[in-house]
Amino acid sequence: MTRAEENYIKTIFHLAKGGNQLIATNAIAMEMTTKPSSVTDMAKKLAEKGLVTHVRYQGISLTPLGRKTALTIVRKHRLWEVFLVAKLNFKWDEVHEVAEQLEHIKSEKLIDRLDAMLDFPKYDPHGDPIPTKNGAFQERDKQLLSELSVGSQGLCVGVKDTSSAFLQFLDKHHIALGQTLQVLEREDFDDSLSIQIGDRRLHISNQIASNLFVKKE
Amino acid sequence: MTRAEENYIKTIFHLAKGGNQLIATNAIAMEMTTKPSSVTDMAKKLAEKGLVTHVRYQGISLTPLGRKTALTIVRKHRLWEVFLVAKLNFKWDEVHEVAEQLEHIKSEKLIDRLDAMLDFPKYDPHGDPIPTKNGAFQERDKQLLSELSVGSQGLCVGVKDTSSAFLQFLDKHHIALGQTLQVLEREDFDDSLSIQIGDRRLHISNQIASNLFVKKE
């Protein structure tokens, strides 16, 4: 597998959110900032290798083999992210670019040892689940903070947006995964929320609330 | 810098043993198991970038910029080797191939943090010196065990041959860096040596002795 092939497989996996629907050529091109024609070219190559199914003019989906490949790449990416944060003191908004490179390193032993060194983490620094060695992959039971009803409590378990801007916003306001919060009030006008988090009260926009995953308590 | 460019720079550095003599096109091709014509092509490209000096029909040498680049790559390679052995329990004969991949990861922060995590090691698992962040690079005072006179003592500080076969031989006979040994006898016939190492006596061939670096004590 070349690096380019791996990146396509990973992108299709993400766009399909782990499922195996057909993903549009344009969607892949957009996500990878490349041209649709390039996507078609690669689709043919990946289809020949048995990694994707390419239905002409309809889209591309992963085969079971492609899905397994994607899970391996995602596993590597997320384990490296944990490593960077837990062992090298990277901030959670600094890890993506480096993990993007590290995920292509080819050594099963390396990944297994890394996994053990990190004590077999289940989630990456953004709360996304880490597939196991044999490809098991469990989405956590979670919902967006914006969907929580007034009065209910939630545990912060992940972020939807992983941009530096958003993650630094959370840092600035001392919102971190593992914290419990409660929705105190919702403004009908703009769907902004008043929340209680620890001993603090905070008012956050809907844009923030709809990018933070919580587990209802 | 592409990966291919980095590999050429690194190879030229190694063949020149850190110096800046002209290295023959053929020597580079041999070392990289590629064709001389490919080396010439790359030499032109690297010369244009100011990394090497290419004297037509004479050979290729690193410019100061090329040398600096090489040192960065060597630094990365050796730090990753230390990491693999010290943190992930790799054996010293298992690290090369993986480090070959990891050395191309582009992140200064990653390397600096790794360096700190490993406590700023001066030598890699094979005893080779690790260049510092600013490119300082000090060869240790060392000589081949085969050059030691009968009766003298030495501290094992490195290996010349880093092949699995040789490293596993050393493991098997419990010869490791950091150990002290003494030359008891030399056979004139084949230059094999009797050595005292710890409380053991060992008889080793010249081929072994001329691939083990010691520091005279």
Next chain:
DNA sequence: AACTAAATTTAGACAAATCTAAAAATTGAT
């Protein structure tokens, strides 16, 4: 059902890195 707009694919081209085969330069042996 026909037509337009959007999405997708094809055809042909290009850059990077490599190769083969042929040409040119160097070396060294007499």
Next chain:
DNA sequence: ATCAATTTTTAGATTTGTCTAAATTTAGTT
């Protein structure tokens, strides 16, 4: 100093991944 052997370079081709521009298919509207 000349010639043969070796080394190196050049010229032209190949593969991978990409692009542009044109052609094709699909989808939505009336």
